[in-house]
Amino acid sequence: MNVVLELYRQDPASGGEGEFKSYELALEPTDRILDGLIRISRDMDGSLSFRKSCAHGVCGSDAMRINGKERLACKTLVQDVAENEGDVVRIEPLRHMTVQRDLMVDQQVFFEKFRSVKPFLIPQDEVQEKERIQSPEERALFDEATKCINCSACYSACPVLDDNPDFIGPAAIVAAARYVLRYMSIRVNSYLVSTAYRYRQKLW
Amino acid sequence: MIYEFDAVIVGAGGAGLYAALEAGRTAKTAVISKLYPMRSHTGAAQGGIGAALGNVEEDKPEWHAFDTVKGGDYLVDQEAARILAEEAVQTVYDLENRGLPFSRTPEGRIAQRRFGGHTRNFGEGPVHRSCYAADRTGNMILQTLYQQCIKNDVHFFDEFQVVELLLDGTRCTGVVVFELKTGEVHIFKAKAVLFATGGFGRMFRITSNALANTGDGPAVLARAGIPLEDMEFFQFHPTGIKGMGILITEGVRGEGGILLNSKGERFMERYAPTMLDLAPRDMVSRAIMTEISEGRGVRGDREIDDWVMLDASHLGRDVVESKIPDIADFCKTYLALDPADEPMPVQPTAHYAMGGIPTDIHGRVDTGGTVYEGLYAAGECACVSVHGANRLGTNSLVDLVVFGRRAGKHIAEYVQNVTHGAVDEGAAQAYAARVAKLKTEKGKHPGPIYREMQSIMTAKVGVYRNESNMLEAVAAIRELREQFKDVRVQDTADNFNTEVLAILELENLLDLSLITAASAENRQESRGAHSRPDYPDRDDEVWLKHTLARLDGNTISIDYKSVDVSIWEPKPRVY
Numbered sequence: 001m002n003v004v005l006e007l008y009r010q011d012p013a014s015g016g017e018g019e020f021k022s023y024e025l026a027l028e029p030t031d032r033i034l035d036g037l038i039r040i041s042r043d044m045d046g047s048l049s050f051r052k053s054c055a056h057g058v059c060g061s062d063a064m065r066i067n068g069k070e071r072l073a074c075k076t077l078v079q080d081v082a083e084n085e086g087d088v089v090r091i092e093p094l095r096h097m098t099v100q101r102d103l104m105v106d107q108q109v110f111f112e113k114f115r116s117v118k119p120f121l122i123p124q125d126e127v128q129e130k131e132r133i134q135s136p137e138e139r140a141l142f143d144e145a146t147k148c149i150n151c152s153a154c155y156s157a158c159p160v161l162d163d164n165p166d167f168i169g170p171a172a173i174v175a176a177a178r179y180v181l182r183y184m185s186i187r188v189n190s191y192l193v194s195t196a197y198r199y200r201q202k203l204w
Numbered sequence: 205m206i207y208e209f210d211a212v213i214v215g216a217g218g219a220g221l222y223a224a225l226e227a228g229r230t231a232k233t234a235v236i237s238k239l240y241p242m243r244s245h246t247g248a249a250q251g252g253i254g255a256a257l258g259n260v261e262e263d264k265p266e267w268h269a270f271d272t273v274k275g276g277d278y279l280v281d282q283e284a285a286r287i288l289a290e291e292a293v294q295t296v297y298d299l300e301n302r303g304l305p306f307s308r309t310p311e312g313r314i315a316q317r318r319f320g321g322h323t324r325n326f327g328e329g330p331v332h333r334s335c336y337a338a339d340r341t342g343n344m345i346l347q348t349l350y351q352q353c354i355k356n357d358v359h360f361f362d363e364f365q366v367v368e369l370l371l372d373g374t375r376c377t378g379v380v381v382f383e384l385k386t387g388e389v390h391i392f393k394a395k396a397v398l399f400a401t402g403g404f405g406r407m408f409r410i411t412s413n414a415l416a417n418t419g420d421g422p423a424v425l426a427r428a429g430i431p432l433e434d435m436e437f438f439q440f441h442p443t444g445i446k447g448m449g450i451l452i453t454e455g456v457r458g459e460g461g462i463l464l465n466s467k468g469e470r471f472m473e474r475y476a477p478t479m480l481d482l483a484p485r486d487m488v489s490r491a492i493m494t495e496i497s498e499g500r501g502v503r504g505d506r507e508i509d510d511w512v513m514l515d516a517s518h519l520g521r522d523v524v525e526s527k528i529p530d531i532a533d534f535c536k537t538y539l540a541l542d543p544a545d546e547p548m549p550v551q552p553t554a555h556y557a558m559g560g561i562p563t564d565i566h567g568r569v570d571t572g573g574t575v576y577e578g579l580y581a582a583g584e585c586a587c588v589s590v591h592g593a594n595r596l597g598t599n600s601l602v603d604l605v606v607f608g609r610r611a612g613k614h615i616a617e618y619v620q621n622v623t624h625g626a627v628d629e630g631a632a633q634a635y636a637a638r639v640a641k642l643k644t645e646k647g648k649h650p651g652p653i654y655r656e657m658q659s660i661m662t663a664k665v666g667v668y669r670n671e672s673n674m675l676e677a678v679a680a681i682r683e684l685r686e687q688f689k690d691v692r693v694q695d696t697a698d699n700f701n702t703e704v705l706a707i708l709e710l711e712n713l714l715d716l717s718l719i720t721a722a723s724a725e726n727r728q729e730s731r732g733a734h735s736r737p738d739y740p741d742r743d744d745e746v747w748l749k750h751t752l753a754r755l756d757g758n759t760i761s762i763d764y765k766s767v768d769v770s771i772w773e774p775k776p777r778v779y
């Protein structure tokens with residue numbers, strides 16, 4: 001089917017303002033939006049800039065706003081956002097980070113906040129034998145928190161950041177929670193608790 | 205700019221990060237990566253990392269080493285396989301101790317599951333050897349190693365792409381690097397450079413590989429005159445999502461999933477009576493293609509893009525949701541299907557490069573006669589060779605951490621005793637001039653060449669390949685390399701010019717396609733992943749040797765290197 005991808009284009013380095021540019025192309029309903037972007041950049045307009053890699057939702061490269069909602073372009077099928085021939089799909093960069101070019105944003109601040117919670121194991125328990133012993137239940141406690149792919153979609157969607165740019169954002173809290181929850185089964189990690197406390201004022 | 209480091213690690217996947225942690229203990233180390241480290245393709249690995257921990261049942265590193273050698277159809281260097289299997293155990297504990305959240309057995313130990321080709325007691329039956337973190341093992345390895353790098357203040361250059369190697373004779377003195385943000389070309393002087401740039405599945409149309417898997421490391425080295433080893437051996441994983449190639453982990457079959465043809469037959473019974481659906485990947489992929497070519501694919505038209513079904517519905521919703529949750533998610537997203545209810549449509553997908561940059565067991569680039577001083581490789585881009593003609597599942601993650609670590613250690617020592625070598629500082633300007641030329645002249649879009657290359661490689665150098673197909677492929681790729689000379693960058697900007705990089709990546713893939721097709725055409729036997737209907741048997745007499753293929757303009761010259769068979773004598777491979 002023919003769809004129109006209406007893409008946000010901007011090159012801040014040349015002082016350009018943002019504008020939308022439309023590209024009409026034939027895509028299968030089951031194609032990914034990412035497939036459309038790749039086609040545009042390889043066959044129609046090489047100057048289109050965006051990040052991508054795994055193409056199946058595991059690397060976190062291609063979060064963007066598709067019809068106003070934060071999504072991964074590689075996990076959004078054409079049929080998820082366009083029903084009829086000629087439908088327009090509007091694609092914009094994430095919010096709360098500066099545009100580097102087109103659909104690429106500067107994730108520096110997002111990663112700095114991630115790093116600020118010290119998202120790594122600070123061993124407090126002796127390794128007993130070869131591996132630490134941890135029950136499946138203890139493991140399950142923080143399972144969800146290991147699923148974050150640092151795509152920063154939540155950082156863009158977060159309404160708190162509209163008013164308080166210092167807020168560390170959901171992903172960094174998830175990263176901290178992963179280790180807080182891991183330690184709950186052993187001993188509370190005082191560093192993470194104090195981090196959580198420090199940021200509390202900046203929360204809602 | 206000119207940067208100076210003791211060690212430069214190119215690539216921030218599992219291999220690069222592990223090497224950086226080790227090298228960084230003593231050497232001033234930089235990690236250069238074209239992707240943010242956490243975006244590396246190691247993060248896509250699903251099924252697990254193999255190590256004979258014996259947490260679920262008895263297991264031994266010796267059995268693991270034997271399976272690796274047999275799985276690789278005896279083209280494996282056996283001492284390297286022994287090291288792989290032995291060091292795997294300690295490395296997995298080490299990862300766990302650094303915080304890797306493995307799934308657990310009821311006793312709280314690292315959980316293990318079955319995987320193709322991994323057996324107990326030299327082939328008696330499947331063994332639980334794959335240590336896993338649900339179906340996100342690679343992502344957990346990547347996260348854990350990256351977090352350790354943050355902890356240890358490793359110096360990262362993110363979104364810097366290595367484009368050229370600097371050699372002084374056979375000594376490596378640094379690399380030329382393109383910075384995405386500014387478009388500047390830099391020189392990184394180094395006493396030691398390690399390439400860990402990952403795979404190159406993107407030369408094929410149906411692949412499980414990331415868009416960034418364009419084989420930059422091997423291509424850069426090939427253009428510098430270094431031959432590549434065993435490039436004809438490319439693994440086609442049997443179960444990619446139909447049409448897209450997205451991987452459905454072998455873990456699904458490890459948990460009990462089965463393959464069915466259009467008649468509902470469990471066809472693996474006919475091809476591998478003992479290991480069934482858990483036979484090594486090359487055998488299962490061939491079985492699927494044979495079913496398809498005999499009209500028992502789902503569509504039944506005998507075309508190579510037909511498919512078969514992978515059924516996990518009998519495992520029950522609990523197993524599907526706890527053991528393979530990401531797979532269930534992919535099926536819902538891309539196929540609108542729930543694997544707990546219905547079978548999944550699958551076909552072989554280009555997955556893993558067994559061949560690559562030839563190295564010794566310390567990761568040093570070693571072409572059999574020449575050791576390139578200060579030049580190292582590890583991970584998928586390297587060929588140690590522990591995978592031989594066919595890699596077993598879970599053995600790549602082991603390879604990354606075991607040989608990434610060994611290379612890192614060797615570098616840490618090596619740089620203590622040497623000074624920086626001579627570097628041609630004009631190399632950066634020369635490269636910048638090349639990029640400028642790509643931008644200023646008018647020319648063609650890269651799209652058609654990309655698609656043509658991928659179609660040719662999939663159709664003619666795929667699961668089955670024969671003489672005439674491969675000769676056609678070699679000729680066609682040569683022609684595409686000529687056409688490539690007319691491709692130009694439209695985007696004239698300096699900052700964030702992703703198009704420049706995409707075109708340089710296409711050039712890399714074209715070079716590696718040519719080397720792959722030519723190496724495949726040259727090897728007149730069937731072994732592991734290289735299956736030729738015109739030479740259906742393995743021929744140890746003539747072909748028990750590694751290929752070394754050197755790129756020279758549009759031609760490939762071939763040489764050989766011997767295989768280490770010091771432990772087990774080659775035998776026919778039956779499962």
Ligand SMILES: Cc1cc2nc3c(=O)[nH]c(=O)nc-3n(C[C@H](O)[C@H](O)[C@H](O)COP(=O)(O)OP(=O)(O)OC[C@H]3O[C@@H](n4cnc5c(N)ncnc54)[C@H](O)[C@@H]3O)c2cc1C
Nearest residue numbers: 215216217219238239246251252366402583584598600601
């Ligand atoms: C879908 C999928 C599932 C898999 N599952 C398993 C599994 O369960 N078990 C298993 O053992 N194996 C598995 N594999 C194989 C395994 O994941 C890979 O072989 C392995 O992760 C490769 O790691 P690497 O460190 O060599 O490279 P990668 O992780 O691919 O990293 C390459 C790095 O190099 C950088 N790079 C590349 N080119 C350049 C350049 N020119 N300049 C600078 N930097 C560059 C990239 O930015 C990246 O950081 C799987 C593979 C796939 C595709």
Ligand code: SF4
Nearest residue numbers: 148149150151152154
């Ligand atoms: S928590 Fe945020 S960064 Fe992590 S995966 Fe979810 S949306 Fe992406």
Ligand code: FES
Nearest residue numbers: 053055059060074
């Ligand atoms: S490209 Fe990796 S998440 Fe979309």
